[in-house]
Each structure stands twice: as structure tokens, then as C-alpha cells.
Amino acid sequence: MMDRLRVTVIAAVFFLPLGGLEARLAWMQLINREAIVGRALTSRQHVTVAPAARGRILDRNGKVLAHDERSFDLWLVLDEFERDAATRAGVELIAKEGLQEELESIYERINCAMDLRPDRERPAIFRRERRTPYLLKRALNFEQAYAIETAPDRFPGCLIREGLRRSYPFGTAAAHVVGYIGRVNDVEYARLIEQDYFTKGFDEFISEGDIAILERRGAFKEKLLGRAGVEKSYDERLRGRDGLRILDRDPETGAKSWIELMPAVPGEDVELAIDIDVQRDVEAILADAQDECPHKIRAHAVVLDPVTGEIKAIASNVGYDPNDFIPPTKAEKLKAYFDDPWKPLFAHAWADHKQSGSVFKVLTAVAGLEEGAATTSTTTDCNGHYDARNTGRFNCWTVASHAAPHGEQNVTGALSHSCNIFFFTAGEKMGLEPMWRWGDRFGYGRKTGIDLPGEVPGVFPSPDKNPRWTRTDSLNLAIGQGSLTVTPLQIAKTMAAIANGGTLVTPHVARDFRMPAERVPLAPATLDAIRKGLADCTHVRGGTAYDSGMSKFGGVGKTGSAQRGSDPRLREHPQCWFSGYFPLENPKYVIVVLCEEAKGGGGHVAAPLAGKIAERLCR
């Protein structure tokens, strides 16, 4: 049934649209040309980046910890600026330092732009660029901006434009958590350009060549990246996505107009579990921390919700003001931070690891009871010395501090008095392998996975990492001494598991952070015995933290004083720990306090600070 006629019909039908297109072409190019093209022929258009506002960082009550605020930026039109020397004096009042460097860098950019074009176009480009505003100084204060705006004839060539500037209203409070942002450096810049980090989504709107032009013009050179804290770990969420605009400029009239090509997507807010009021008060409590000498000491604290793993406060008594890192930065201020022996830029609470000492005995107790090496009724007689093989080298802490030996101890008493002999015995009886397995299970030697950058895993020693392992190492591990190092977060995680009945939570600062919690089945008898030991420590006279004030709030805990070496000076200044929770029933807060190298031990230095924190939390 195939006939020639049908093919002819199809051919005829197909020539119709072709004719239509030809007619459209004639109408566009010959008849209506001027109306369509209009003034566009004489205008120059180029694509510019529309910056996205960075998301805010909020605390758990919605208080703003970081946000972008409007700022006034000073832009300079060289042609008008250099017409007479008087203007220079006016600008120098406002941007004195670095003015010459800034001007040179502007000229350098103009030269770069000219180098890319043929010789005959260069003079025209130079003239044009001299009439183009360049950014001279960010973040003028209101008076300066006002002066320039209201007296344009005193500042020819100066333009004030509104921009965005990161601001941290609470300053130093929670600085390590919030973090800061900084200008992209050259190495990163090359890598991020390669990854299309700044230009995501642009290729759907403009060509590869135009993206390259944007890059060459330095559109991303001033970009700010998260450098520390939440600003870094949630950078992807906070930064949003830049958009594109087309700048239409008429060279005759100088009139400008924008066309939105790709709208910028502002960054999302990040809501933290931190309560900034609690955080500030905890920081104030730590700020007064002193040892018995008294000397100022470095102290850190973690307040954790044992059920959810949310961090309510995580503080150090050293820190910085993130506002100092926002360009334009002052070099001497940054230098002071870098040179400070207290290392304020370092987030000690999770980015540093210290010897743990007796707070680790909680884990030895768990392992011993769960492995059957000790029961709740097992007792050890402490006469100050552990003489299993008559070496005479392993003593209870009572020997060094000339106190009476503990005598007959069960696990509860051993925890409350922090008796070394009991844990030596239990550790030796249990053997190294279960010790190591339980430590690994509770996350020692591994990062807890907190959503903040720079966390360190600490050191959890084991024979396969140390070929010269001896019995001394095994015994040291049982009481948390030796080469074991931990972060306050790891200690808080273990204490949270005791408080909540065996769930290993992941500590985190963002409220919507979700991480499956691992559950460790602990026998009720184990939990009861350990909880009783922790309670006796604060409630019963003779407990190492009896005079900490924790008992007023139903607080329980364990102290630790970790020796850092055999040298007498080091012995006298141990790492002082307190790790505990309150209230006794349905615990709401885990508190860990670490005072570095403080004379006096955990019970006298760290535990009272925890007591003050508990008092604040109960308010």
C-alpha cells in the first residue's frame, strides 16, 4: 500500500516550516532589525557573580552566634581619584595603612586584563578600567561611610557600596565551637577552582570560557572559607550557592542595569545544641581556675546530655575572638594569638589528648565486672603496695601522699577511694586482652566522631602497637596511667554510657546531627556497683570528691590525677580530672573537667569546678 503520492505529500508538508523559518529570518534581519537589536548593539554586557549570604549559626534557644551583617565597602575609581592630590589625603584619613599596596594591586589587575588582549585594544581597555570601580577597603565604620556619602566632592572617585561581613556577636564565647572563616589561600584556591567549588551550577547558564573569564578577573579570590569549628565542619551547608548576574553597561551614558541570570541561594542556618548562656557561665567558672599554689592553669570542661549526646557546653579558659579573623585582619593581633604559650587557637577539649589517670578506672571496673574477674563482693586488701611478684614498685596513691592505706576494698569502695591495688589485681586477673577489647569498644584510641574539625583519637596502648610491652604497661593501663592518653570527650562518652545504662552516644554540637548510638549490654549488677562507687565518691566522707559540692545536686563522679612522668616536678603537677553526672536518678548532664598540670590533684582542683558547673546548671 505504499505509494509515491504519500511521499510527495510528506515532502510538501516539510517544506512549509522551512519557508516559515526563512520568512522569520527575513523579518528579523531585514525588516525589524533595529527594533529587535535596539540599543543592545552599543552596550557591553558581562557576567558577574552574585554572592550568597552565609547561613547563621544559632544556639539552642535561637540566639545568633554568627551571622552576615551589612557592611560598607569603599570602592575606588582611579580616573577620578588620581585627578588631584587632595583626594588622596582624604582617603588616607580612612584607609591609611596599606593604601599604596592596595593601589598597586589594582594596577596589577588592570595590567593582567590588558595583557590578554591585542595591542591595539589596550589603550581603550586601560581607559575603561580606570573608570571602573575597584574594591579598596572593606568594612568602613558608619561615620566613615557617612562622611564619604555626604561629601562626595571631598572624596572624588570614592564609592560606598553595601556588602556582607561575617560577625560573631558573642565574641569569645564558644569561639572554639563556632570557629571562624578566612580568605582562601593560593594553594586551596587552585585546588578548589579545579573542583568547581566556587562555580557550582554555573555551567548550566554560562559557557566554560565565561567561567574562565570570571576566574581570571579574580571573582573568587576574596572568597571566605570555614577555617575552624562549625564554620568549617558545616561549611557546605552554611555557604549556600553563589548566583550570576549580567551587568549591562552603556558606555555612552554610563547607565547600568542588572539582569538576574541565576539567583544566589543563601546558606542554611545551623542550630547548635550549645546553650550560649550556660557556655558563657562555664567559661567564667573555668576562667578563675587555679591550682593550690595558686597558679593560673589551663582548664577545659564538657557538659553533655547523656541520653542524646548533645553538647550543652564545651569550654576552655583559653580562646580567641573570631571577629579578629574576618578580613581586614590585623597582623599583630593574629601574631599575638600564634605566639601565646597558652595556645588559645587550639580547641583543647577535643583537639588535644592528655594522660587520663584514674577516671579511666571506671572502664577497668566495667571490664572486670563484665568479664567476671571481679564480682561486686570481691574484695582486695590494700596495704599500699601491690606485691604480686614482690617487685614493690606498684603502690597505691596513699603511699606517695602519706595517707593511711585503704584496707579491705570491694569495687564500690575502690572507685570511691580510687584504690590502685584493687584495679591492679582485677586487671592482672582479667588479663590484657579483655582490657583492650573493652577499651576499644568504648572508643579509646579512636575519634568519637564529634561534628567539629580537628578531633584527635588519643593513644590507646596495646602490645601490637608497642613491641616492647611489659607487665608494667599492663598494670599501668589498668589504672589509666602509662602511655594512655584521652580527650575529655572520650571520658564524657564513657561516663554517659554509665549514666544512661550502656548506650555509647556520639557527642555532637549540631541539633540535627544524627548518628546511630551503639548499645553495650551491661549487667544491672555492674551498673549498680559502679554507680554506687561514683555516688560514694561525692557523697561519703573519704570519697575523693567529697568536698566538691557535687552531692548537693545529687551529682556523682570519679576523680583522676594523672602523672606525666617520674620527675618530681611532673609528679607534683598531674593532669587533674573530674568526670561525673547528675542527678543520680535519670541523669541529665555529664560533666567532665580537665585542669592541666595543676598542683593538688583531681579531687581538689577539678571536682570543685564541676560542682560550680552543676550549681549553674541547676539554676
Added chain:
Amino acid sequence: MQVKRIDFVLLLAVLLLVGMGLLALWSYLPPTNLKNENLAANHFMKQAAFLGVSMVALVLALLPNYLHARKLAYVPYALLLLTLMALPFLVKATNGARGWIPIGPLKFQPAEVMKIAVVLALGRWLSLARNLSTWKGLAAPLALAGIPAAIIFTQPDLGNAMLFFPVVMVMLYTAGARPKHLALVLVATLVIIPVAYRFGMKEYQRERLTSFLFADQTSYQQMQSIKASAAGGLAGRGFGEDGVQFYVPERHTDFIYSIVAEQYGFIGSTLLLLLLGVIFWRCAKIAARTTEPFGRLLVVGLATFLAMQVFINVGMNLGVAPITGLTLPFVSYGGSSLLTCFITAGLILNVAMRWVPTFSSRDLDKGHREIREFVPQAEKWLVH
């Protein structure tokens, strides 16, 4: 095979079109990359390399008798259908659209080649089908084209997917389906489209359609293309006043026609349309004189693909069709597109070359030119 029997007019038109495309790539004011290398020159050289490969493909498509292709017609169809279905699992979406498979430095687009495979499969089916005048007979060919179209639509590649419908309609019409039936299918499809718009489309596809339907929302890209094309005037702007050309995003691929229109004006762009017209004319001629059904259907189907793509692409350059991401056959920059077009041309030339005239005595009486040419050859064959 005799070289003389190649349709040189068609071949020449194709080569001139490719030449115009290369000229456009060469002359369009080049963007440069960070190292100050001319990206357009890069495009020109790449396209020239693609041209070499495509020429080889054209010869390969020309050499064996196209009737061999009828035997194996379903094989490429089946393979490509499988590839299309597996595509989401093989590669992650680049640019959120269009199924590309990267092969070394090249990108392979199965949807492009699928067009040829569908025409082959439909050609075989329709040339053997006996019940095309019934409703039942229409179901299989519609499904044959509809299934790949649906998959391509979800890739999402709206432009290529919507080409399949006119092709299957035209092929059915050529094969002898009833016009009344085809008209009803057309009406039914027009009813389905609004439903698909509401439920089946991605947000940006809707935007493209609405930006076309409501003229004041014309996209920036199209607006620039219209201005650039109109600016060409009668003889074109050459390299333009002080070297300024209009900025049109993705100009070297989908909007290459606007380069020709801007640089070479009404004269150049009309010449380009004329060359495309020559191709359609030769295809119509070849289809009309080929009485072997598979060959005729092949030419009609392939030519329809080319024609639809031309209408839509030139239309969107001139602002009378929505932006669909379709290339201009033989002219646009891009390896996959050029290769497909050359294979298409090769198959059409193949059918033209294997034409065996069958004529009635009435034709002889009329003294058709083809017969006058053919009779001496036939006598020569008889002698040997």
C-alpha cells in the same frame, strides 16, 4: 558498487553544511581559558577531528547493501534499549540531564544513536506488517518508538524524546496506515501532553515550555540569540564593530545558527537553510523512486529526524520554538551529533545507490530520465 551512482548533490550539500559549521566555529569571537588559550580554536580542531571519524563512519554505512541492515534491524535497537535502561546505573547525571557515557576523553550519547536504530527497527516491522490499516496493527510500531522515547524523556532529554513521535507518524503514513487512524492518534497525544506537563515533567522542563508559551518570559539565552541573529542584517557583521559579538550561552552547540546569522547575515543564513532544503529535496526524491519498502521507509524516517531537528533548532535560535537542547544537524559542534548525522547520510546514500528501477510499460512510454539512463546499463549486465 559504482561510485558514479552516489547521489553527489546530497553529499555535496552535507559537506557544505559541515563547512559552514566549521567556519562559524572558527569565526566566533573566542572565549579564552585561564592559560589564555583560545577555546574556540580548540572547538574548531576538535570538530575537524570528529569530521574525520564521521567520514569513515559514512563510508562504512555506505559500503554494504542496506538490505543486510534489514536482517539485523532489531539488534542495535535491542542493545541500545538495554543501554538506555541501564544508563542511570552506569553513570551519574552530568549537569543533571542528558545521558552521557564517558568513553575515554569522548562522551557517547546513546539517545542520538537510538534514533537510527528506531528507524531501522520500524522500517523492518512496517515493511513486513500486513495489518497496518487496522487499529491493532498500529500498536506494535507505536510501542517500538514509544518505549525508547519514554526512557529518553526520563533521562531527562525532552528534546530528543519528542522527535520520535513525528517520525513514527510519518513512517506509518508512508507505510500505508489510514490517515483517519493517524489523526485520532494525534488528537489523543495532544490530550495527553497537558497531563504529562502536570505530572511527568521536571521543573526546568516546565519552565522552558512556559517561557516559550508566554513571550514576555523569554529566557536570557534565547533573547540574546534573537538579538544576535537580527543584528546580522543583510550581509552580516563580519567580526563586528570593535570585535564585540553578542554573548549567547552555549553558542557553539545549540546556538550555532545564531553565529551564522550574526556573522554572515541574511545571505549566509539563507544559504544554510537552502542547503538543508536541498537535503530534504534529495531525500524526498530518493524515497519517491525507491519502491523497495524497507529502503523507502528508512529514507523517510531518517529524513524526518533530520528535518524535525532542523525546524526545532533553527526555530529556537530565531525565537519561534522552545529551547530543547537539540543540535543543528551537520552544523553544531559535538562528536555524537556529527557522527549520527553522518551515519544517517551514509544510510540514505546507500539506499539511493542500491536503487533498482522497476517500471511499467507506461513509464517506458513516458520516457523517464532514470529509465533512459538505466536501460543501457541493464543491457551491459545482460551481455556479461
